[in-house]
Amino acid sequence: MNKTARMLLITALAVPFTCTMTAGVADSSSISEQGLLPDGTLYSLIRPVGWNGTTIVMPGREELTGDVPRWLGEQGYGVIGYELSDNWNLAQDRSNASSAVDIFSETAGIPNTVILSGRSQGGLVTRIVTDAAPAWLDGSVPMCGGGAGAISMWNTKLDSAFALRELVGPDSQMSITRIQDERGEQAAMNGLVSTASATNHGQARIVLAAALSKIPAVDAETGEDVPAANLDKRIAEYTDAMPLALGIGVRAGFEQTVGGSFSWNHGVDYRKELKASGRWSEVQRAYREAGADMEADLQTLANAPRITADQIAVSTVERLATFTGNLEVPVLSLHTTGDPAGATAEEEAYADSVRAAGDNHNLRQTFVGADGHCTFSTAEQITAIKTVADRIENGHWVSTSPRSLARTAKAAQEATTIKLGTTRFTTPHPALPGRPWDVRNWDSYVPAE
Numbered sequence: 001m002n003k004t005a006r007m008l009l010i011t012a013l014a015v016p017f018t019c020t021m022t023a024g025v026a027d028s029s030s031i032s033e034q035g036l037l038p039d040g041t042l043y044s045l046i047r048p049v050g051w052n053g054t055t056i057v058m059p060g061r062e063e064l065t066g067d068v069p070r071w072l073g074e075q076g077y078g079v080i081g082y083e084l085s086d087n088w089n090l091a092q093d094r095s096n097a098s099s100a101v102d103i104f105s106e107t108a109g110i111p112n113t114v115i116l117s118g119r120s121q122g123g124l125v126t127r128i129v130t131d132a133a134p135a136w137l138d139g140s141v142p143m144c145g146g147g148a149g150a151i152s153m154w155n156t157k158l159d160s161a162f163a164l165r166e167l168v169g170p171d172s173q174m175s176i177t178r179i180q181d182e183r184g185e186q187a188a189m190n191g192l193v194s195t196a197s198a199t200n201h202g203q204a205r206i207v208l209a210a211a212l213s214k215i216p217a218v219d220a221e222t223g224e225d226v227p228a229a230n231l232d233k234r235i236a237e238y239t240d241a242m243p244l245a246l247g248i249g250v251r252a253g254f255e256q257t258v259g260g261s262f263s264w265n266h267g268v269d270y271r272k273e274l275k276a277s278g279r280w281s282e283v284q285r286a287y288r289e290a291g292a293d294m295e296a297d298l299q300t301l302a303n304a305p306r307i308t309a310d311q312i313a314v315s316t317v318e319r320l321a322t323f324t325g326n327l328e329v330p331v332l333s334l335h336t337t338g339d340p341a342g343a344t345a346e347e348e349a350y351a352d353s354v355r356a357a358g359d360n361h362n363l364r365q366t367f368v369g370a371d372g373h374c375t376f377s378t379a380e381q382i383t384a385i386k387t388v389a390d391r392i393e394n395g396h397w398v399s400t401s402p403r404s405l406a407r408t409a410k411a412a413q414e415a416t417t418i419k420l421g422t423t424r425f426t427t428p429h430p431a432l433p434g435r436p437w438d439v440r441n442w443d444s445y446v447p448a449e
């Protein structure tokens with residue numbers, strides 16, 4: 001979009017706002033302020049001296065602290081970050097991205113280029129805004145953030161929780177969905193994990209539960225996958241990851257926001273899902289070494305009463321937080337290989353949606369070999385943002401191989417005194433997503449009778 005068109009658009013969208021100071025917008029000046037978006041959400045804004053005309057919108061960085069915003073400002077980028085909602089009010093978060101662009105434009109000048117980049121919940125918001133294709137958006141960098149969409153992501157989390165409950169403690173008070181007592185739900189889940197981890201058979205059941213949502217096992221020190229031969233360490237990684245992987249606190253809040261349960265497992269064949277997980281052999285081995293009966297546990301899952309969803313809530317989440325795959329701007333995603341909150345298989349689900357829409361030329365996906373959720377270094381984050389900025393400026397992608405990305409990070413480090421940290425770009429083993437759900441599935445959910 002040219003500058004004149006962007007000016008007309010933002011003038012049309014402009015809304016009143018509250019801020020702590022008013023500043024001029026002369027090119028030689030710098031602007032730094034905090035204020036409130038129209039709905040009362042906190043934001044922070046920086047426009048550096050010698051602003052290059054590009055603005056990075058960062059959902060979830062309302063304070064703009066840390067070395068990523070610092071580096072962006074030093075290199076001439078404008079930045080505005082805003083606070084994310086409680087209880088996953090993703091519609092509010094999506095709307096606030098546009099409000100942030102309006103605020104920056106009114107306060108600091110009309111950007112020539114706008115890039116959206118958030119992590120975790122902010123990464124999902126980045127994908128949602130990108131899917132909505134607002135006219136102000138020129139590119140995006142989602143970091144983690146549920147590439148499979150919220151239906152698929154939370155269905156696979158349900159699968160792991162369901163297996164844990166039905167195999168370890170079918171009388172447990174863990175409800176899995178329609179959570180009324182978040183603290184009690186967490187306690188029930190912790191009790192199941194503790195009980196399971198105390199016996200060899202229980203540990204085998206943890207391996208089975210982890211397989212259904214593809215919980216990773218990555219060494220915290222090396223960032224490498226724990227070798228398949230080291231089953232004990234893989235089990236320990238799955239056990240430690242289970243609380244974050246099931247996401248009870250997030251599910252409880254999101255259910256309140258959308259007005260019901262949006263996850264289900266009626267009609268699911270867990271033998272089939274387990275074989276499709278790529279972990280069938282590992283689960284067999286865990287049961288064999290525990291001297292336990294895997295077939296009996298699979299039969300228990302097959303016979304267990306199933307969980308249904310609320311059709312209206314499913315429809316709401318479909319249109320709010322699953323994807324059409326339509327990409328009108330370049331997108332580069334960043335994902336840690338050891339993220340327990342969202343497996344790298346979710347990136348394959350996202351890529352499949354984009355391929356089906358015919359927009360694969362606009363997508364590049366990058367990975368960091370690291371344990372944990374969104375545990376990116378400064379160098380890795382700014383490399384991703386700079387790669388998209390270069391794609392927008394040049395009109396074509398440069399190589400996004402791990403080696404090329406490492407070179408970009410090295411050049412960025414040479415241009416600053418800020419310590420940007422390590423780079424661990426890698427190519428993970430491909431994994432098939434579990435229970436995919438995108439625009440091709442909308443309106444097909446039928447509650448069980």
